[in-house]
Amino acid sequence: MNLLPGVFNYLVVVFLMMAGFYVVIAHGNLVKKLVGLGLFQASVFILYITMGNLAGGQAPIVAEDLTLYSSPLPHVLILTAIVVGVATTAVGLALVVRIHEAYGSVEEDEIHAKDLADDMPMQQPDPADKAGDGE
Amino acid sequence: MSLWDHLPVLVVIVPLLAGPMCVLVERPRAAWGVALVAAWLSFAIAAALAVQVVDTGTISYELGGWAPPWGIEYRIDTLGSYVLLIVTAIPALVLVAAKRSVVHEIPEELIARFYGAFMLAFAGLAGIVATGDAFNVFVFLEISSLASYALISMGRDRRALTSAFEYLVMGTIGATFILIGIGFLYMMTGTLNMQDLAERLPAVLDTNTVRAGFAFLTVGIGLKLAMFPLHLWLPNAYTYAPSVVTAFLAATATKVAVYALLRFLFGVFGFEFALREMPLDDILMILGLAGILTASLVAVFQEDIKRMLAYSSVAQIGYMVLGISLASPTGVIAATLHVFNHALMKGVLFLALGAVVYRIGGVSLRDFAGLGRRMPWTMAAIVLGGLSLIGVPPTAGFITKWYLVLGTLEQGLWPVALLILLGSLMAVVYVWKLVEAAYFEPVPEGAAKVREAPWSMLLPIWLLVGANIYFGIHTEVTVGMATQAANELMGLRP
Numbered sequence: 001m002n003l004l005p006g007v008f009n010y011l012v013v014v015f016l017m018m019a020g021f022y023v024v025i026a027h028g029n030l031v032k033k034l035v036g037l038g039l040f041q042a043s044v045f046i047l048y049i050t051m052g053n054l055a056g057g058q059a060p061i062v063a064e065d066l067t068l069y070s071s072p073l074p075h076v077l078i079l080t081a082i083v084v085g086v087a088t089t090a091v092g093l094a095l096v097v098r099i100h101e102a103y104g105s106v107e108e109d110e111i112h113a114k115d116l117a118d119d120m121p122m123q124q125p126d127p128a129d130k131a132g133d134g135e
Numbered sequence: 136m137s138l139w140d141h142l143p144v145l146v147v148i149v150p151l152l153a154g155p156m157c158v159l160v161e162r163p164r165a166a167w168g169v170a171l172v173a174a175w176l177s178f179a180i181a182a183a184l185a186v187q188v189v190d191t192g193t194i195s196y197e198l199g200g201w202a203p204p205w206g207i208e209y210r211i212d213t214l215g216s217y218v219l220l221i222v223t224a225i226p227a228l229v230l231v232a233a234k235r236s237v238v239h240e241i242p243e244e245l246i247a248r249f250y251g252a253f254m255l256a257f258a259g260l261a262g263i264v265a266t267g268d269a270f271n272v273f274v275f276l277e278i279s280s281l282a283s284y285a286l287i288s289m290g291r292d293r294r295a296l297t298s299a300f301e302y303l304v305m306g307t308i309g310a311t312f313i314l315i316g317i318g319f320l321y322m323m324t325g326t327l328n329m330q331d332l333a334e335r336l337p338a339v340l341d342t343n344t345v346r347a348g349f350a351f352l353t354v355g356i357g358l359k360l361a362m363f364p365l366h367l368w369l370p371n372a373y374t375y376a377p378s379v380v381t382a383f384l385a386a387t388a389t390k391v392a393v394y395a396l397l398r399f400l401f402g403v404f405g406f407e408f409a410l411r412e413m414p415l416d417d418i419l420m421i422l423g424l425a426g427i428l429t430a431s432l433v434a435v436f437q438e439d440i441k442r443m444l445a446y447s448s449v450a451q452i453g454y455m456v457l458g459i460s461l462a463s464p465t466g467v468i469a470a471t472l473h474v475f476n477h478a479l480m481k482g483v484l485f486l487a488l489g490a491v492v493y494r495i496g497g498v499s500l501r502d503f504a505g506l507g508r509r510m511p512w513t514m515a516a517i518v519l520g521g522l523s524l525i526g527v528p529p530t531a532g533f534i535t536k537w538y539l540v541l542g543t544l545e546q547g548l549w550p551v552a553l554l555i556l557l558g559s560l561m562a563v564v565y566v567w568k569l570v571e572a573a574y575f576e577p578v579p580e581g582a583a584k585v586r587e588a589p590w591s592m593l594l595p596i597w598l599l600v601g602a603n604i605y606f607g608i609h610t611e612v613t614v615g616m617a618t619q620a621a622n623e624l625m626g627l628r629p
Contacts, residue, residue: 024304024308037307040311044314044315047318048318051321074318084273084310087277087281088277088307091281091284091303092300095284095296095299095303096300098296099296099297102296103293115297
């Protein structure tokens with residue numbers, strides 16, 4: 001039973017990682033993609049925090065008769081990684097807002113369809129179309 | 136300590152501080168001025184560092200005075216100073232051309248923030264090269280990536296937004312893979328300092344944890360590198376980004392990823408493990424060749440010239456990967472040389488395309504009809520850049536192809552050498568398409584009269600053209616530094 005908690009955390013990491021990855025790949029909705037991406041990143045946070053832990057270890061605070069303590073470094077690293085994750089999500093959501101303004105949709109297939117529709121007329125009447133998107 | 140001793144960190148701090156300053160000054164011209172001064176300042180610092188490294192050897196800088204491996208170490212060796220030189224030179228030149236181009240392509244109220252993001256991306260790229268700490272690589276990678284997502288999304292076409300989003304998703308997966316890889320290495324060694332990692336890893340190399348970490352790091356960097364077949368984000372991102380952003384990213388971002396790959400494969404894991412024990416040499420060689428051939432082939436059929444050159448970038452990355460896969464000094468020399476030389480040629484080509492967008496408004500093949508007479512100086516620069524891309528002597532591109540072919544022949548891999556030449560041949564085809572349109576087709580009737588690009592754009596373009604030819608004839612500096620860097624990388628753990 002003593003071993004289980006350690007392994008259990010890693011199993012959770014793998015499950016979350018794959019679940020997040022699957023959402024990123026399988027979902028056409030851009031917001032859901034970002035949720036999957038967040039899940040994927042969060043699994044790595046747990047990975048780091050787990051590796052810093054020590055069975056029976058205590059918080060690394062200077063105190064008398066404290067010999068066994070968890071490594072604080074992974075926690076500090078992951079604080080940085082969390083900030084990065086928040087920034088990524090923020091930039092991603094900002095992009096989704098702009099995409100919604102430009103396309104009126106956040107579904108990948110609808111956006112692709114609109115891009116294709118854009119491309120079609122551009123191939124035939126050259127000068128007229130170019131006057132439109134040139135300066 | 137005098138200011139002189141702080142150069143390794145100043146090369147990162149100057150652009151990092153310039154970023155928020157650009158946003159604070161708000162006025163477009165002032166923001167441009169701040170960015171330009173900061174970029175040239177860090178180029179001067181990088182040049183001073185290069186001189187120092189060549190004279191006295193590797194510089195180690197203790198951030199905050201904490202000795203490594205406890206503190207973060209900034210470490211500039213020959214390879215670092217060499218890559219730093221090109222990573223700071225390109226934005227300095229691009230910013231000269233940016234003044235007119237950015238006013239033309241980006242809404243006025245966004246210009247200050249554009250320069251802010253530009254400087255942050257620059258600081259991140261310089262940081263990846265300067266640092267000697269594995270976790271710091273991840274942090275700087277994300278700083279530069281987040282800033283470049285914002286930069287790409289400022290393109291005029293609405294597809295810039297979707298391609299920036301695509302890049303964000305793939306880039307974040309890549310960066311997270313790198314984070315997992317670094318985590319596994321930390322788990323086994325308890326250190327993040329690259330020097331320290333290189334010393335401690337041999338004892339634990341034969342574990343699955345290290346192998347998994349190795350795989351995650353390679354794939355993660357491969358995504359950032361746009362290594363075939365992980366390149367899917369690149370063509371769209373380069374096509375729809377504003378012209379100066381494409382010139383800047385094409386010439387620096389993937390180069391820094393090549394640097395990170397070299398650093399981890401050779402500096403941290405040691406090439407014996409990375410390329411001999413693990414089957415990565417074969418994998419990289421196959422992927423490199425596949426990248427060269429397929430991307431060149433796709434480039435031949437592109438109508439949009441920016442997209443054509445983006446695919447050509449994927450092919451050129453294939454040459455660098457191929458050089459690394461040889462795991463020989465000559466191969467590494469070829470890869471490091473190509474990092475430098477490819478930055479020079481793609482800098483010319485994308486900046487010249489920026490000038491074409493500025494005057495003509497578009498860069499599809501149609502827009503190039505008769506351009507040789509309408510914008511002779513710009514078009515001449517494109518031709519010279521294209522020749523360098525093909526690898527015609529006496530241009531810089533020839534030097535790298537020469538070393539690459541030499542490296543493959545050294546190992547008796549003549550079919551690979553033939554495939555490299557085939558790749559160059561395809562480059563001839565797509566560059567010729569441009570030449571044909573520009574010089575042999577008449578100017579379309581009713582086309583508005585256009586003038587030559589303004590001198591502020593021609594100056595950086597022709598400086599880069601000059602560099603392409605200079606480094607094709609005077610190879611002492613580049614080949615000398617690349618040889619030194621390759622020896623350091625290969626000799627670290629003989």
